[in-house]
Amino acid sequence: MRRRTPSRRPVKAQPIGPVQTFNVDGLTHEAKGVARLQGKVVFIDGALPGETVSAQITKTGRRFDEAVLSAIMEPSPFRVDPSCQHFTVCGGCSFQHLNDEQQLSSKTDWLKGQLRNLISNQELEVLSDRSTQYRRRARIAVDSKNGTLSLGFRGKASKDIVSIENCAVLTSALQTIFSSLKVALLGNDLVKMLGHIELLEDTKGVSVLFRLTASLPDGLKQSWENWAEKEQAALYWQAPKASKAEVSLEKMRHYDLGDMRLTYHPQDFIQVNAAMNQKMVSQAMDWLSPNKQDVVLDLFCGVGNFSLPLAQLANSVIGVEVQESMVEAARENARSNGFDNLTFVAADLTQPVADAFIKQKISKILLDPPRAGAFEFLDTVIKIGPTQILYVSCNASTLARDAEYLTAKGYRVLRVGLMDMFPQTSHVETMMLLQKKK
Numbered sequence: 001m002r003r004r005t006p007s008r009r010p011v012k013a014q015p016i017g018p019v020q021t022f023n024v025d026g027l028t029h030e031a032k033g034v035a036r037l038q039g040k041v042v043f044i045d046g047a048l049p050g051e052t053v054s055a056q057i058t059k060t061g062r063r064f065d066e067a068v069l070s071a072i073m074e075p076s077p078f079r080v081d082p083s084c085q086h087f088t089v090c091g092g093c094s095f096q097h098l099n100d101e102q103q104l105s106s107k108t109d110w111l112k113g114q115l116r117n118l119i120s121n122q123e124l125e126v127l128s129d130r131s132t133q134y135r136r137r138a139r140i141a142v143d144s145k146n147g148t149l150s151l152g153f154r155g156k157a158s159k160d161i162v163s164i165e166n167c168a169v170l171t172s173a174l175q176t177i178f179s180s181l182k183v184a185l186l187g188n189d190l191v192k193m194l195g196h197i198e199l200l201e202d203t204k205g206v207s208v209l210f211r212l213t214a215s216l217p218d219g220l221k222q223s224w225e226n227w228a229e230k231e232q233a234a235l236y237w238q239a240p241k242a243s244k245a246e247v248s249l250e251k252m253r254h255y256d257l258g259d260m261r262l263t264y265h266p267q268d269f270i271q272v273n274a275a276m277n278q279k280m281v282s283q284a285m286d287w288l289s290p291n292k293q294d295v296v297l298d299l300f301c302g303v304g305n306f307s308l309p310l311a312q313l314a315n316s317v318i319g320v321e322v323q324e325s326m327v328e329a330a331r332e333n334a335r336s337n338g339f340d341n342l343t344f345v346a347a348d349l350t351q352p353v354a355d356a357f358i359k360q361k362i363s364k365i366l367l368d369p370p371r372a373g374a375f376e377f378l379d380t381v382i383k384i385g386p387t388q389i390l391y392v393s394c395n396a397s398t399l400a401r402d403a404e405y406l407t408a409k410g411y412r413v414l415r416v417g418l419m420d421m422f423p424q425t426s427h428v429e430t431m432m433l434l435q436k437k438k
């Protein structure tokens with residue numbers, strides 16, 4: 001029997017039972033192996049389907065137990081060595097011990113389960129890209145206790161900060177600035193005044209935002225400006241309780257999307273995976289295929305990530321977004337990219353909207369809501385009655401709820417796709433095209 005050191009081990013779980021042998025036959029969405037002991041389900045962190053492992057129970061419940069892996073006797077053929085040295089402890093990734101193909105297959109099976117009431121015949125179309133160095137944005141937690149600096153992410157099994165040497169999913173430029181930052185912060189007074197740090201890479205370059213918990217002496221600020229200049233990074237300071245409006249317009253960021261350039265504020269939402277964003281937008285244009293007769297409503301439009309590509313193809317586009325500053329940026333993006341068929345409206349889509357807005361002759365709608373979904377706006381969508389709805393979702397359960405509502409009100413699902421925006425994690429993004437029944 002081959003034995004192998006487990007590649008993952010929960011950090012704080014304390015064993016409360018003897019070491020026992022388990023045959024693992026399933027995998028949860030959070031990447032826990034599923035086994036059975038006398039009929040009761042046991043979740044084993046770090047175990048994979050098809051493996052025989054030894055593990056110790058750490059927690060017992062009425063319906064299931066949890067266990068910690070001791071050794072892997074028969075490893076899965078799909079097990080791989082994690083690409084990141086911090087995988088055993090860092091909460092940022094959950095799937096690095098499974099090969100890329102099986103990660104996708106596991107996510108696909110999970111998504112099919114989430115959407116089981118909606119997709120009977122449809123194949124799930126899968127969109128993916130590189131599995132490491134894809135994150136162009138990251139929030140870094142900072143802590144310094146007893147003179148030790150911790151710079152990293154929250155742990156898997158606790159909220160403690162795991163100190164990171166290098167993060168394999170950050171873009172190469174962000175990995176470089178992270179290393180430099182770590183050296184520069186060691187023993188530096190800034191550490192005592194930091195809430196967290198945000199790293200960002202876009203077409204303009206790399207930027208670092210320091211979120212402060214106390215005001216900064218001028219001399220210290222200048223020394224960090226010098227560091228940023230040397231690193232060719234833009235520096236942003238967010239003073240305690242300061243709003244983002246305090247960052248000057250010249251310091252707005254931009255990213256390129258196809259032949260368009262989109263301006264945004266460093267604290268605005270942008271898609272984290274640039275290559276996948278490009279692919280997702282292209283797929284959205286392909287599926288919704290707006291033409292010169294279409295008036296398209298782009299709901300939850302941000303700074304116009306879908307609105308501008310839609311406006312290249314459609315008669316006209318109306319974008320709706322709750323954040324006034326993002327609406328301003330979206331208008332500027334329409335102007336600077338030469339569009340005269342784009343209108344942006346600031347509105348909270350969880351609240352009733354004005355009738356004039358509903359009465360527009362809208363033929364297609366694109367929805368890209370936050371995790372909570374778009375339920376409050378669905379009756380308005382149904383009243384507008386577009387021929388097609390393209391729903392982009394970062395939460396399959398709210399998508400399922402919303403799409404089930406739409407299908408009960410006269411729409412049917414035409415296409416569904418999984419978009420692997422965050423490889424190595426369990427996150428799944430979905431695109432669904434719905435068509436009005438004749």
Ligand SMILES: C[S@@+](CC[C@H](N)C(=O)[O-])C[C@H]1O[C@@H](n2cnc3c(N)ncnc32)[C@H](O)[C@@H]1O
Binds near residue numbers: 270301303
């Ligand atoms: C998932 S992001 C999508 C943004 C954009 N479509 C993109 O691809 O970059 C969701 C957007 O919805 C906006 N939003 C959140 N709640 C909202 C609400 N109640 N009404 C309107 N917009 C909202 C957020 O500010 C954010 O820009």
Ligand code: SF4
Binds near residue numbers: 085164166168170
């Ligand atoms: S988030 Fe980064 S540091 Fe954490 S496990 Fe993933 S690659 Fe490693």
